[in-house]
Amino acid sequence: MKPINVGLLGIGTVGGGTFTVLKRNEEEITRRAGRPIRITTVADKNLELARSVAGEGVKLTDDAFSVVTDPEIDIVVELIGGYGVARELVMKAIENGKHVVTANKALLAVHGNEIFAAAQKKGVMVAFEAAVAGGIPIIKALREGLSANRIQWLAGIINGTTNFILSEMRDKGLPFAEVLKEAQALGYAEADPTFDIEGVDAAHKATLMASIAFGVPVQFDKTYVEGITKLEAADIKYAEQLGYRIKLLGIARRREQGIELRVHPTLIPAKRLIANVEGAMNAVLVQGDAVGATLYYGKGAGAEPTASAVIADLVDVTRLHTADPEHRVPHLAFQPDQISELPVLPIDEVETSYYLRLHVEDKPGVLADVTRILADQSISIDAMLQREPEEGEAQTDIIILTHLTIEKNMNAAIAKIESLDAVTGKVVRLRLENL
Amino acid sequence: MKPINVGLLGIGTVGGGTFTVLKRNEEEITRRAGRPIRITTVADKNLELARSVAGEGVKLTDDAFSVVTDPEIDIVVELIGGYGVARELVMKAIENGKHVVTANKALLAVHGNEIFAAAQKKGVMVAFEAAVAGGIPIIKALREGLSANRIQWLAGIINGTTNFILSEMRDKGLPFAEVLKEAQALGYAEADPTFDIEGVDAAHKATLMASIAFGVPVQFDKTYVEGITKLEAADIKYAEQLGYRIKLLGIARRREQGIELRVHPTLIPAKRLIANVEGAMNAVLVQGDAVGATLYYGKGAGAEPTASAVIADLVDVTRLHTADPEHRVPHLAFQPDQISELPVLPIDEVETSYYLRLHVEDKPGVLADVTRILADQSISIDAMLQREPEEGEAQTDIIILTHLTIEKNMNAAIAKIESLDAVTGKVVRLRLENL
Known part of the structure; x- marks a missing residue:
């Protein structure tokens, strides 16, 4: 069967991982998808890097806009990140009838409503499994696996950097600032770790999960965000003595009056499975009225775990790209005309x-x-x-x-x-x- | 939109749960599926029970064959269990162009190849999320969520009865026979618990997961099965002293020469998350080459958790029932002409x-x-x-x-x-x- 042609925007960590995994598992993935999935074009400002990763036989360009308008491209994978040029590129890709796969939680948490509406209108898919909890298929679980349930709440450890820092603070009894330095040295925290340690990254992901769980619009601006920078070692120790661990949780809960949507350090009973998720690992606990509690655990970041989610989306989109839109899973799990107006409650x-x-x-x-x-x-x-x-x-x-x-x-x-x-x-x- | 019509075969625990959840969450499920999903007919030998569960407005019959041939029925839900009449009914339903949703692990582990081939030929879907690990969407995770990966191995606590017994033996230091009696009194074990305690039920589920993970035919007859009946309290205690817990695991591992497929009591390090899955809960740990280890945890049995999986399948099938077969996910994750001949290794x-x-x-x-x-x-x-x-x-x-x-x-x-x-x-x- 004719291969599906993918244009990759951004050849950083996740882009490189996507390349590697698609190539290494080409046979296995084709046996599943029913047709080859090929990255035919890569756009990156750093053409030399792009060449070294992509090898021969792949078209390279430093003009990402030429990719999203290229009639040969079926699916655009956006791995640039941020709200700026990434937003323009995604909108342009949709306008040109391309399906989009993205790992960009910030973009979708802030501009998701606009992007999903445009995609809906144009009849294309915007897939974003990689935007939340890396390789854990939590978007698929929430959107499809638990579709029988009225989701009551979810709580997730969805930022590996902060979970690593909290695990180290507890294990070694060290203060936040010291552990942050260690995390930076080990590559678990970025040079500018603000988005992670202030809870913003987790809030982007919690915002997306809440929309899918409850069928409400994406509302990052209403999400309460509190990071771990003020957390003291003393409180971790007292919590321990009382049988609790402190985790940075993204929490979404449905109440009669509205939805709670909040990210903050949280005491949870030490005997719970999720309390024992340590280091840079992620986990999401979901409570549905029929299924009860289910937990999803795995690596929340990194080149290949995130690539795993990007490629799973590529396989899904490949399978459905010529199907009628009604045969596809709606972007936010609920049909676009069935989105609820249940408000997000103030903190x-x-x-x-x-x-x-x-x-x-x-x-x-x-x-x-x-x-x-x-x-x-x-x-x-x-x-x-x-x-x-x-x-x-x-x-x-x-x-x-x-x-x-x-x-x-x-x-x-x-x-x-x-x-x-x-x-x-x-x-x-x-x-x-x-x- | 026109409702989708479902014929339900067997109104026992899971059938009742399916009824209850579909009714309670009717609005929520319709908002997701895009059209109402209605159980229009119920077949059960016990018409009185069927009436009391189904209420008015649902057609009742004690002739299940009249349901699988009924031109008004779009999807047949088979919840009878076993290899006998259930097999005939499923084959007849397929022959009549019906899609099938089933929780019947025994049937699929033993006759799956024949059933999936017939479904493939007829262009219908046979969905079986409910057959493995109850409400945990593990089939979807393996088949779609991890499609980028070469799955290396999986190991699952996939039988709640035996996990309950092992948890109790460890907690209370009691022998197997005594805890089994307690489990029967509490409803965690059936009057005839053979299939559970001898590992047969877990082996059915491991067989299905292995096929999806590795793209091999269903081969229950080659699965090694060893239950927990001979396990002594002394060994649980010694294992504990050495830092291990004993769990009945279903294990599937890919090696160069072939596939290991085995169910037996297994020592695992006590500090692993899966070692801390207690009582009747289920969990499956999957190792993929890109994603690393991911874990899926939840209730593996019970009326509503299993119904959660049945209904998720109903929503999936509803979405895709008029789509071209090429737009659907293959039954065993890999395209039917791409099934591997890698043998199952002897123990x-x-x-x-x-x-x-x-x-x-x-x-x-x-x-x-x-x-x-x-x-x-x-x-x-x-x-x-x-x-x-x-x-x-x-x-x-x-x-x-x-x-x-x-x-x-x-x-x-x-x-x-x-x-x-x-x-x-x-x-x-x-x-x-x-x-």
Whole structure:
């Protein structure tokens, strides 16, 4: 059968991996797809690099726009990243009737609605398995595998850099800044790690998963984002003592009033499988009303794991590229005219449990005041831990775990607790999910 | 859009669950599928039960053959089970141009080649996500999500009954027979648990996964099957002391000479995520050359988890039922003319590590004899544990963990070890996989 022609935009880590895997497993992939999948053209500013990766027989260009308009190209693989030229190229490719495969979570989380609408109108597919959790087929699982379910919530470790840092902080008892340096030296964190450590990357991925799980538009601007840069080693240790681990989770939960969509460091019970996902690995836990909890685990980044997802999309698109659009899976799992208007709730309205650390003077009555304030906000206490003060020390830490409450009630309680004379400095507040 | 009409054969646990979930999530499922999916006819010998589950507005019959020939029916869901009438009905449904969704692992593991060939010829789909690991979308992951990969091996906890029993044996230190009774009382094991505890059910599922992973015909008759009935509490305890847990695994591994396909109790390192899958839960670990290791975890049985898989298949088939067959995913992941002839290796040729327990007289020279025998078979020792004999006890246990070897070499070594005067009774031999 006639090969399918792929134009590859960007020959960096994932582009190189895609090349390598397509070539190494050419026979196996063709046996599955029913026809050869060939990268015929590569566009990259660095033509020398492109030549060294692509070898002979592949057309090279530094003009990516010539690829997305090339009538010989069936599918465009966008691996440039970012919201700028990548957006223009994807829109241009769609306009020219090309199917698009992309790993660009930032682009889709921010401009996905526009891109999917254009693709829908033109009758082409935009596939993005590689945009979330690298090689784990989580988009396919959510969009197709769990299609019988009303998805209730999902929670994912979807950023390998931060999970590596948190694992190291716990294992070695080291502070954030030190572990970050180690992660950079080992190649687990980039020179500018802002998007990872501030939670932005995880928020892009959580945004996409929420849309597919609940059938709502992509709304990155409404996603609550809190990174791990302020996390202290002391809290990781206290959490451990109470039977919890701290993970940066992307959480999406459906409630009657709307959807919670948030990324933040989260205490989770240490005995849960997902709490034991260590190092740079990713995992997503999904709760459906029929299936119950399912978990998907694997490498969330890297050349070949991400290429695995890119190529799986290429096989899917190859299979369906001449099929009627009605035979295809909708971009956001739900038919385009069936997208829900359920709003994303502001963080004030989120319902969760909390971990509080108070630095207090070691004298009678403090605990009575604190617990009274929590009770006044209808916040009930699940567990408490008071550190034995050192010899001669006048102050100590009190750790409180609460049951479920609404975030604004917790904010009100914390403001009152911080105004107590016996409480020094700010209250450390972390969210806790029992999953 | 015109609803798709489904005929349901068998209204037991999974049939009831399918009914319940399709009804409860009707709106959500239609929003995904693009058209309503309706069970219009139910066939069951027990018409009264069928009436009570299906309610009004659904046609009932005790003649399943009238359903598979009914021109109004688009998709037949076969939930009768077994190889007998279920086979006739599935073949008849295909003959009549119906698509089939089934949870029947036994039928497909034994008669899959014939069934898939007939379906291929007739241009219809036979979908079977529900046949393996209940609600976990593992068939979809293997067949589509990992299509870029040369799958190297997979190992799965794919029988909830035996995993429940093994978890309880370890937790409570109880013998197999006692825990089996408890499992039966709790509904985790059937009155006749043979298929589960002897590993047959797991072997059916491993057979299907191997075919999809490697593109080989379904070959249940060549699958090595060993259950958990002979497993002793002592070995679970020794394994634990050495840092391992014992799980009933379904293993499929590709080697140059052929495919290993085997179900048996297996020691795996306790720190692996899959070693911590407890109770009736299922999990499958898959190693692909590009993606590395991925894990899929969830409920492997039960009315609604299995229904989740049945309905996901219904949505897939609904989407593609009028598409050209070339637009569909091949039944065994690889195109029908691309199925490989790589043979299934006999158990003698399997390469694995071993756990050995020897009951020996506590006197000098025994260990020298045993280690000499292993060395003569080129079997190297990874770890050893000798139980301190009780006061006045003349005999003790020696536990040996070996590195990789070929099973026939191990058999030869064991025969020689058992012939030593100082060794009493049979050597307990379990396989060990480091995963």
